[in-house]
Amino acid sequence: MDVGIVGYGSYIPVYRIKVEAIAKVWGQDAETMRKGLKVDEKSVPAPDEDTATIAVEASRNAMLRARINPKRIGAVYVGSESHPYAVKPTATILAEALEATPNLTAADFEFACKAGTASMQAIFGLVKAEMIEYGVAVGSDTSQGAPGGALEYTAAAGGASFIIGKANLIAKLNGTRSFTTDTPDFWRRERQAYPRHGGRFTGEPAYFKHILTASKNMMNGLGLEPKDINYFVPHQPNGKFPRQAAKKLGFTEDQLLQGLLSPQIGNTYSGASPLGLTAVLDIAKPDEKILLTSYGSGAGSDSFVFTVTDKILEVQGLAPKTSDYINKKKYVDYGTYAKYRGKINLADE
């Protein structure tokens, strides 16, 4: 029995801050930061947006494409590293907003930047096992980087949602593989506002080792080579790492660029590679193959291969495209950004 994606949707907040605006405040050279990270600007959530509101907007778009009765949804999983509550699930808010309640299961997933693909993988399994008819898997984040730190240039907000099922597929799942180790490259302790990273751990033994191994294992498992894949969508913490990973795996820039959004919106954490997948699905043609590989610090990668079906053409225009959200933007200065992100301590706090 085939399983796959029945509907997909994305959401990116309208506000942006440029690398220049951040560099100016901290006395850093904007050109150096921009070239080093290959990121020009990042998305900023409005003060009344959070992981839950982004998950709802993205999932409503996914439902516009899936065109199913929400009561047939048997599971709602939301992956994030910025759930609004420490205790109280985001997934119940989303399930209620989709009117999928009450006869379903719901849970929140956490695994740094790969919580979204972890929830996708779990939903594929539940559908494949015929425990549910449809499931919703979301990657959504409003991530924070400490003021003045390197992560502040990229920590962004956005999300993607997938309605997963076994009928009327727009993209069939060919397979999924994961690669997981205990690697202390990046973490945030309970009640800490900002994460920390393990210095030199972040590149080779973390991002590259996991992304490359998971991607290779996935392709080998299905007997595929880079030339058989039309689009490679890796996790994108900046604009530089994905380019290097693509090159090491033997992918061309053409195979990478459609799903590479970080130069314009930054790192949307759990939303990052899932949003890249939505940008690919927006323009994909029947029979094209997509390799999606997430990365989450701590550390692990989930890799997926999808084959697009001819049903894709019916649904692409049913909801806003990811490029619509990327192109619709309003710039804020650092002061406004700091206020929106709660980086200013008010008198009564």
Next chain:
Amino acid sequence: MTEVPRFWREIPQRYNLIGNKCRKCDWINFPPRSICKKCNDHDFERFDLKGEGKIITYTIIRAAPLGFEDLVPYAIAIIRLDDGPRITAQIVDCDSSEVDIGKRVKVCFRKIAEDGKAGAISYGYKFKLV
């Protein structure tokens, strides 16, 4: 201070703009009522509002109530929904100077209130310009 039980009861209307339609006179009530505003009858069917309409009038809030200080200045508008009912809501994702009478708006899902840093977060509808 958010009243958690009241907000919880109102989730269908706040999350999904679910109103009710009078079976006798077809009047659409939002928020849903138990007695028709138009004819006083009480036989209703569910009615899902589409969440699009236009601004009838608005005001710019510069001195916000407690919990809304981060948002100022912001616009609160009275919107005539295409389905009929009028609704009062905040207009988001724009400068307050862009808000004007007659402009088309569309519903979105946002945080409505937060009971401090430790309390419950309430979600619901706001509108943005289209």
